[in-house]
Structure formats: structure tokens, C-alpha cells
Amino acid sequence: MHVDADLHIHSRYSKAVSKLMIFPILAEYAKLKGLNVVGTGDILNPKWEEELLKHAEKVDEGTYEIKGIRFLLTAEVEDSRRVHHVLIFPSIDAVREIRERLRQYSKDIDSEGRPHLNLSGAEIADLANELDVLIGPAHAFTPWTALYKEYDSLKECYGNAKIHFLELGLSADSQMADMIKAHHRLTYLSNSDAHSPQPHRLGREFNRFEVKDATFEEIRKAILKRGGRKIILNAGLDPRLGKYHLTACSRCYIKYKLEDAKRLNWRCERCGGVIKKGVRDRILELADTKEGPKDRPPYLHLAPLAEIISMVTGRGIETKSIKAVWERLLREFGSEIKVLVDVPIESIAQLIGEDIAKAIWAFRNEKLIVIPGGGGKYGEIKLPDEIRKAKIQDLNSIEVKQEEVYYKPKQASILSFLKKK
Numbered sequence: 074m075h076v077d078a079d080l081h082i083h084s085r086y087s088k089a090v091s092k093l094m095i096f097p098i099l100a101e102y103a104k105l106k107g108l109n110v111v112g113t114g115d116i117l118n119p120k121w122e123e124e125l126l127k128h129a130e131k132v133d134e135g136t137y138e139i140k141g142i143r144f145l146l147t148a149e150v151e152d153s154r155r156v157h158h159v160l161i162f163p164s165i166d167a168v169r170e171i172r173e174r175l176r177q178y179s180k181d182i183d184s185e186g187r188p189h190l191n192l193s194g195a196e197i198a199d200l201a202n203e204l205d206v207l208i209g210p211a212h213a214f215t216p217w218t219a220l221y222k223e224y225d226s227l228k229e230c231y232g233n234a235k236i237h238f239l240e241l242g243l244s245a246d247s248q249m250a251d252m253i254k255a256h257h258r259l260t261y262l263s264n265s266d267a268h269s270p271q272p273h274r275l276g277r278e279f280n281r282f283e284v285k286d287a288t289f290e291e292i293r294k295a296i297l298k299r300g301g302r303k304i305i306l307n308a309g310l311d312p313r314l315g316k317y318h319l320t321a322c323s324r325c326y327i328k329y330k331l332e333d334a335k336r337l338n339w340r341c342e343r344c345g346g347v348i349k350k351g352v353r354d355r356i357l358e359l360a361d362t363k364e365g366p367k368d369r370p371p372y373l374h375l376a377p378l379a380e381i382i383s384m385v386t387g388r389g390i391e392t393k394s395i396k397a398v399w400e401r402l403l404r405e406f407g408s409e410i411k412v413l414v415d416v417p418i419e420s421i422a423q424l425i426g427e428d429i430a431k432a433i434w435a436f437r438n439e440k441l442i443v444i445p446g447g448g449g450k451y452g453e454i455k456l457p458d459e460i461r462k463a464k465i466q467d468l469n470s471i472e473v474k475q476e477e478v479y480y481k482p483k484q485a486s487i488l489s490f491l492k493k494k
Contacts, residue, residue, distance in 0.1 A: 075305070076282045077410075078110035078292065079103075079275065080147055081159055081211065081240060081264035086118045087186030091269040096128040098270050100140040105400070106276040107408030109287050112147030112264070113137075115186035116162065117172050126165075134164035135289025143287040149211050150175075150197065151189045156230060157211035157218045158197055159240055159262075161296075163289060167204050174200060194220075198234035207296060209259070212242030212266060213250070214352040215317045221355055227255055238262050238296050243278065244315025244352035244446070247307055247372040251365030252356055260296050263307040263372070272399060272409070273377035273390055278309030308373040308410070312352070313445040314452035319478065320351040321447025327480040328447050342482045351447050376436050376454055378402065378409045384454055385432045398425060413437070418465060427465055435460050440473045 085094045103111050115121045129137035129144060137144045146162035162168045175182055175190055182188040190197060194210075201208040210220040210230070219242070224230045227239075238260045241250055246263075250256050263278040284291035284302045295302035312318050321328045324346025329337070331354045339348045382398050383390040403409060405424055406416045413433065422430035435441045435456060446452035457473045 074284060074286070076109045076284055076287045076292075077107060077276075077279050078112075078145075078282060078287075079108055079265050079267070079279045080110070080112035080145060080161065080262060080292075081149065082112055082114040082147075082267040082275065083149070084113075084115040084118065084121045084124075084186050086115055086121050086184075087268070089268060090186065091271075093270050094268070096124055096139050096144075099275070100142040102270040102272065102275050103142045104140065105403060106272060107403075107410055108142065108276050108279060110143045110145060110292070111275075112161070113144050114147055114149065116146045116168050117148045117150070117160075117175070117182060117188060118186050119172070119183055121186065122165070122168065133288055133290070134166075135162060135293075136287070145289050145292060149187045151187060151218065152194050152197055153191050154193070154223050155218050156194055156220055156223050157187070158194060159209055159211045159238075159264075160201060161207040161289070161293075163205050163293070167206055171200065171204055171206065194230040195232035195234045198231050198236055202235050207237045207293060209236045209238035209240055209262065211240050212244075213239050214245050214355055215242050216349045216351070216355070217317075221359065225359060240264055241278075241307070241309065242266075242315065242352070243310050244312050244318040245356065246309065246312050246374070247369055248365065249312060249353070249356050251369060252360035252362060254362040257366040257369075260298065260304060261307055261369075262296075262304075263309040271379070271391055272396075273379040276409075277375065277377050278307075280304050281306035281308065303370070305370050306373060307370060308375055311374040311376060311443060311452075313443045314376065314454070315352065316446045316449050316451050317349065317352050318452060319445045319447035320348060320354050321450070322346045323349045323448040326448045326450040328445065328478050329482070330479050333479075333482050337482060343480070349448050373414070374439075375410075375413060376441070378412055378433075380454060381413075381432050381436055382429055384456055385428050398429070401425065422465060428461070431460055431463070431465060431468065432456050434465070434468055435473075438468075440471065442473065442476060444476065445478055 083090045129139045148160045178191045179188045213220045216222045240262045265277045267274040282295045283305045294300050319328045322341035325344040334348045402412045418434045442455040444453040
């Protein structure tokens with residue numbers, strides 16, 4: 074059977090997370106999205122564990138069910154160098170034991186959803202391996218709290234400790250990550266890291282597993298590539314839509330070419346803000362191969378359906394009118410993925426009109442204008458005027474030119490160059 078799973082989210086006990094991130098609402102929205110399995114996130118927080126056990130029925134040691142949605146026990150932790158790691162637990166007993174073992178290294182493990190630990194990545198991985206907990210770097214390339222903002226290799230972070238997967242994050246896809254040869258042996262996870270249950274957040278990235286049941290043990294075998302279980306699809310944002318895809322100012326979000334950012338000493342020429350190196354540039358710095366492994370599953374680029382509807386109508390993405398159109402499409406066609414990928418454009422047009430249907434066609438055929446994200450601001454999609462004005466039968470003949478995104482700094486003078494010397 075095929076199981077769609079989003080294994081990294083957060084609860085209302087993490088900072089900057091919606092108060093709606095509670096289990097009954099998560100289960101409801103996961104069902105609408107078309108997910109079968111969701112990671113609990115934040116399960117090391119004892120209050121969040123209590124809420125899970127209050128609402129869920131136990132399927133087996135590592136699997137719980139709420140309103141037909143399976144939940145696996147997951148958490149994210151921050152190490153002593155502010156690098157984040159995802160943990161997937163085999164049982165509540167393992168959660169409780171690791172919480173107890175970590176308490177001496179953490180001041181906030183009982184209060185925070187994503188606790189800070191006074192341990193290195195290697196020490197956390199050693200403990201996880203001792204207790205049969207799956208571990209891997211969270212959003213491995215993002216510039217603030219990820220593996221490659223701090224280290225140049227997996228080994229530098231984890232030493233000889235075993236890790237089981239690498240989470241790509243919103244600003245990278247499989248093709249980008251496979252430019253680093255050390256990754257080829259690892260399974261990639263594409264998860265949302267959702268801070269809100271809304272349809273443009275929960276499940277915006279997910280993994281399709283080929284397993285015999287939607288349980289921890291089956292998912293574990295798939296991640297470890299055992300017994301014929303495996304991931305057959307990673308799905309997620311076009312990396313250009315991620316918050317940190319390009320090198321950009323973290324205050325005004327102007328995008329810079331890497332050589333310009335270096336010349337400006339990582340200070341924005343426009344506003345004086347800090348320029349953050351983008352995921353694309355960071356991967357290109359570390360790249361040591363042009364070919365990925367032959368058994369890597371395909372990566373499907375997605376744009377949230379609610380964002381596409383919002384782009385066409387001009388209404389806010391969380392408004393009632395956008396949600397009404399989204400729900401109508403799902404009632405008719407079954408899931409967001411089917412609407413975005415499989416349903417004939419003519420059928421969508423018959424249901425809700427040509428404007429949104431043409432936008433979905435443009436998404437499928439990579440003919441939306443993409444304004445890449447960077448510096449902490451998500452990328453944007455725009456519907457080209459020529460597609461907006463065209464008839465459906467004429468769409469295939471339209472060519473779309475992407476917009477220039479980089480800011481061009483003033484040319485450095487010879488005098489300022491000599492002063493730096």
C-alpha cells in the first residue's frame with residue numbers, strides 16, 4: 074500500500090506556532106490534505122504527550138490513531154551549536170527514557186516543544202542509536218539552525234555515530250542534495266515543519282511510502298530500505314519558494330549574487346541588514362558530484378493549492394472564500410495532489426471556471442513566474458498575463474520568461490577596494 078506521511082511538525086508548545094496546533098484539528102486537516110500519517114512533533118514535551126494519549130487510540134508501540142489519521146512519535150531538538158535534529162521514536166517508553174536522560178542537559182525540556190540540549194550532534198545521535206530511535210538532520214541546509222550552516226560535512230557534525238535520513242527542508246530538493254556524494258547512501262525525507270494546520274502549511278511537503286501498513290515499524294523499514302519497503306516519492310515546494318533558497322538580506326529581502334554578498338561583507342547595501350547565504354549557494358560550495366544515486370525516488374515539485382487559488386483571486390490565503398474553493402475541489406476530486414497533478418484541466422474548469430484551471434495548468438507545466446525566496450521570506454508565484462488572457466486550448470503555445478531577481482550593487486571604487494586592503 075501507498076502511505077503519504079508528513080513526519081515533522083510542531084505543537085502549540087513550540088515558539089511561534091499557532092494555538093490551533095492541537096491533535097483533533099491536526100487530524101481533521103490531515104484528512105482534508107490527503108495525508109495518512111503525521112508526526113506528532115514535540116513529543117518530548119510531557120504536556121504534548123498527555124494530549125496525544127488523551128485523544129488517540131494506540132495502534133502499536135510506536136503508532137497512534139486519531140479520527141482515522143495515524144500519528145508517529147517525533148520531535149525536533151536543538152544541540153549546543155544550534156543545529157536541529159529530527160527524532161522518530163519506536164515507543165512512548167523510548168520517549169520517556171530519552172526525556173529523562175536528556176533532562177540534565179536541558180533547561181527547557183519540560184516546557185518547550187523544541188528543547189535546547191547542551192550536547193553535540195554526535196552525542197545526541199549516540200543516545201538515539203542506543204535506544205533504537207531514528208535520527209537525522211532537520212532541514213539540513215537552512216542558514217540559521219541547520220547542519221550545513223555550522224559544518225561542511227555530515228561527519229563533522231555526527232562523527233562516527235549513525236544517522237538514518239536527511240531532511241531536505243523547503244529550500245532544497247533531491248537533485249540539489251545529491252550534489253553532495255556523502256548523501257547518496259541516505260534516505261531523504263521531505264516534511265513540512267508546519268507551525269500551522271492550514272492547508273498551505275501542513276503537508277506542503279510529504280513522503281510517499283510503499284509499505285504493508287501505516288505503522289512506525291513499516292515506516293522504519295522504508296527509511297532503512299529493508300524488506301522491500303521504501304520511499305517511492307518525495308513531494309514538496311519548488312525549492313525556489315522556500316524562505317532561504319537564494320542569498321538575500323534578512324531585513325529587506327533583496328537578493329544578491331554570492332560574489333556581491335561577499336564583496337559587501339554580508340551587509341545589505343540598501344538597508345544595512347545582514348545578508349544570509351542561500352541554500353542554493355551553500356550547496357554549490359559543497360558540491361562534489363553531478364550524478365545522484367540510481368535508486369533515488371523522484372521529487373515532485375508542489376505549490377500549495379490554496380496559494381494558486383489566492384494568486385488568481387487576489388484574496389488572502391487564509392480567507393473563507395479561498396478555503397471554500399479549496400474544499401469544493403477536494404470534495405469533487407478527492408485530494409489536493411489529484412487536483413494539482415492528475416485531474417484533467419477541463420474538468421477543473423467545468424467545476425470552478427477557467428481562471429483557476431489555467432493557473433493549475435501553468436503550475437503543472439512550470440509556466441508560473443516564480444519569484445524566489447531568500448533571507449527568511451517565502452518565494453512567490455505569479456500568473457503571467459499571457460496565460461491569464463489565453464483560452465485553455467491555446468495554452469501549449471505560450472512561452473513564459475522568468476523575471477530577473479538579483480539586485481545589482483553599485484560598482485566598488487578603487488579607493489574603497491584599497492581601503493579594505
